[in-house]
Amino acid sequence: MPVVDPSSASNFAEVALEHLTLALDVDFGASSLRVVATWRCRVLAAGGAEAIILDAKKVAVSSVRLNGAPVAHSMGVESDVFGAALTVPLPEQLRAAGSRFELEVISEAGPASSAVQWLPAEQTAGKAHPYLFTQCQAIHARALLPCQDTPSAKFTYEATARVPEWATALMSAQRTAGGAPSPVDGGARRAFTFAQPMRVPAYLLALAVGELEGRPIGPRSTAWAEPCVVGAVASEFGQDTERFLALAEELAQEPYAWGIYDVLCLPPSFPYGGMENPCLTFCTPTLLAGDRSLVGVIAHEVSHSWTGNLVTNASWEHFWLNEGWTVWMERNLVTRAAGGGADGGALYGLHALCGVKALREDITHQTARPELTRLVPSLAGGVDPDDAFSRVPYEKGFLLLSHLAQQLGGDEPMRAFFRAYIQKFKARAISTDDFCEFALHWADASGRGAQVRAIDWQRWLHAPGMPPSIAPFDESLALASAQLASRWAMGQAADGSPADVRGWSSLQRQVFLDKLLDEVRAARDGGAGRAPLGDAELQRLASLYAFGSAAGDQRGAVNCEEAFRFYRLCLAQSGGGTSFLREILSFLKSNGRMKYVRPLFRDLCQSEEGRAAALPAFQAWRANYHPIAQHMLALDLGLRA
Numbered sequence: 001m002p003v004v005d006p007s008s009a010s011n012f013a014e015v016a017l018e019h020l021t022l023a024l025d026v027d028f029g030a031s032s033l034r035v036v037a038t039w040r041c042r043v044l045a046a047g048g049a050e051a052i053i054l055d056a057k058k059v060a061v062s063s064v065r066l067n068g069a070p071v072a073h074s075m076g077v078e079s080d081v082f083g084a085a086l087t088v089p090l091p092e093q094l095r096a097a098g099s100r101f102e103l104e105v106i107s108e109a110g111p112a113s114s115a116v117q118w119l120p121a122e123q124t125a126g127k128a129h130p131y132l133f134t135q136c137q138a139i140h141a142r143a144l145l146p147c148q149d150t151p152s153a154k155f156t157y158e159a160t161a162r163v164p165e166w167a168t169a170l171m172s173a174q175r176t177a178g179g180a181p182s183p184v185d186g187g188a189r190r191a192f193t194f195a196q197p198m199r200v201p202a203y204l205l206a207l208a209v210g211e212l213e214g215r216p217i218g219p220r221s222t223a224w225a226e227p228c229v230v231g232a233v234a235s236e237f238g239q240d241t242e243r244f245l246a247l248a249e250e251l252a253q254e255p256y257a258w259g260i261y262d263v264l265c266l267p268p269s270f271p272y273g274g275m276e277n278p279c280l281t282f283c284t285p286t287l288l289a290g291d292r293s294l295v296g297v298i299a300h301e302v303s304h305s306w307t308g309n310l311v312t313n314a315s316w317e318h319f320w321l322n323e324g325w326t327v328w329m330e331r332n333l334v335t336r337a338a339g340g341g342a343d344g345g346a347l348y349g350l351h352a353l354c355g356v357k358a359l360r361e362d363i364t365h366q367t368a369r370p371e372l373t374r375l376v377p378s379l380a381g382g383v384d385p386d387d388a389f390s391r392v393p394y395e396k397g398f399l400l401l402s403h404l405a406q407q408l409g410g411d412e413p414m415r416a417f418f419r420a421y422i423q424k425f426k427a428r429a430i431s432t433d434d435f436c437e438f439a440l441h442w443a444d445a446s447g448r449g450a451q452v453r454a455i456d457w458q459r460w461l462h463a464p465g466m467p468p469s470i471a472p473f474d475e476s477l478a479l480a481s482a483q484l485a486s487r488w489a490m491g492q493a494a495d496g497s498p499a500d501v502r503g504w505s506s507l508q509r510q511v512f513l514d515k516l517l518d519e520v521r522a523a524r525d526g527g528a529g530r531a532p533l534g535d536a537e538l539q540r541l542a543s544l545y546a547f548g549s550a551a552g553d554q555r556g557a558v559n560c561e562e563a564f565r566f567y568r569l570c571l572a573q574s575g576g577g578t579s580f581l582r583e584i585l586s587f588l589k590s591n592g593r594m595k596y597v598r599p600l601f602r603d604l605c606q607s608e609e610g611r612a613a614a615l616p617a618f619q620a621w622r623a624n625y626h627p628i629a630q631h632m633l634a635l636d637l638g639l640r641a
């Protein structure tokens, strides 16, 4: 079946761009990235190809050459989300199937590129030098350079990045020349070189440039960050990274394919928890809780080395294949790393139930566009993948896989299926149909065909809303959190003490806050007249259990997952009138992770007082946020349609 990607105008099925040689020149003064991209191309279409069509968004193209000779090119109509198609007609002699040639495109990505955040020195930890980093998922690679911006088109690449002499460049690739830069421009600048011998789609291209330092944290891993942060990063991730890699290799029965697995901790404006850039996971500093309690994100990004980076969704409509499998792997890894053997264990159940809660919340929130809560949404007709992003592909995807595991006969058969899936599809880009066909084939061969055919596939894949069923997860660890939340909600916590949560994991504390938030909202929305907790009680709660700034006082580092939930509780209880408002605004000013800032801004806007604080705050700090976060926050705050 021909692969169709509604988010790309490129003719990737007709012409393969097999290898990329990149020369990048970073100009911090002008916030501009000059890109010379040389593609090794091959015509695939049996009937030949008349042109190469690339995706390009707000990049200035200054030259196009075929086999070294300048050629004409044209840009189509520019759309804000998708950019424009760059068409390069092929001369007669290059059009036939199998024809091979070189395409060179010189372009420049300026300060308005949605793929790059240019940070002034004040926005870095060291405050001495500027910084830049890219984020190409889902369709921002085209804002870096013209390319076939579809996950279906994979290529190998090599790159040279020329940067100021104080800067270090890192990419989603292996560092060549031992990672040592060579001086260029008479020593005023230096050049770093990279090679990515594995085939990657454009969304996995990544670059970061800044004053960076690396610390080894394992046989194949280095922690990278600004010098004043790198120690904290190495100690947060040093213990678990190699363990997760080894556990993942065992689970997948397939060696880690990417050589090195490094982690770069970015400045606070990084809009996501982590991004699975090959060889170099990007992560947010909000993971630096000081006690390794948020390393699950590293397990998630490690897992993408198999699910996503090796077996890749064919288009963003099939994103659940990347994320559902990765959440399944992540939960297997964190459970095993914690010493819990079986998948059905209490810890696994706690993680899964947290996921169900998150899924319910996102589905409830998506009232305006319920069709986006389908596991396989349609992105045709100009849907921006960033607008479609939610926890649905993560959590509904995980629940479908959990249901499939039940139908296959349990955890062990599921692991066998997973291993066969990786073997079958590694290095490919696949659709939901490919997955279903393989699952049915596998089930038939293992005597579980009837059970797997009994799955209501149509509803799971294509109906909006919650899934038709939820596998029975172990609720034992969630229970204590729920009981404590009920005590507070019912005003029975006058004797509350730090002992209530002693020995609890951060996840149990998060579940406690989640449950309490549910109770507060139910009381508030149910017309009970007052929410069950007053401001003074929330202050007592924060100080007894060390939430919000109280956590920072006692433990030195703030656990952002907990702080975020606590702030939502405060806003649900008393809107913008909460005595924690100043603290919440300071959290919003200093963090750009969308998982936190989007719900908090939305919560603030639920009350007059909160909205009056939120709008000027967003306007004042807008430039601090990543371009994608700015775009999404503008939607949340009703500043764009």
Ligand SMILES: CC/C=C\C/C=C\C[C@@H](O)/C=C/C=C/C=C\[C@@H](O)CCCC(=O)O
Pocket (backbone or CB within 6 Å): 137, 138, 271, 272, 273, 274, 275, 316, 317, 319, 320, 377, 385, 386, 387, 388, 389, 390, 393, 593, 594, 595
């Ligand atoms: C069905 C959805 C359609 C398309 C979505 C595809 C990409 C969405 C785009 O917005 C990029 C997402 C990047 C995500 C990166 C990391 C996440 O795992 C982070 C999750 C949130 C967090 O932990 O901060």
Ligand SMILES: [Zn+2]
Pocket (backbone or CB within 6 Å): 300, 304, 322, 323, 326
């Ligand atoms: Zn992911």
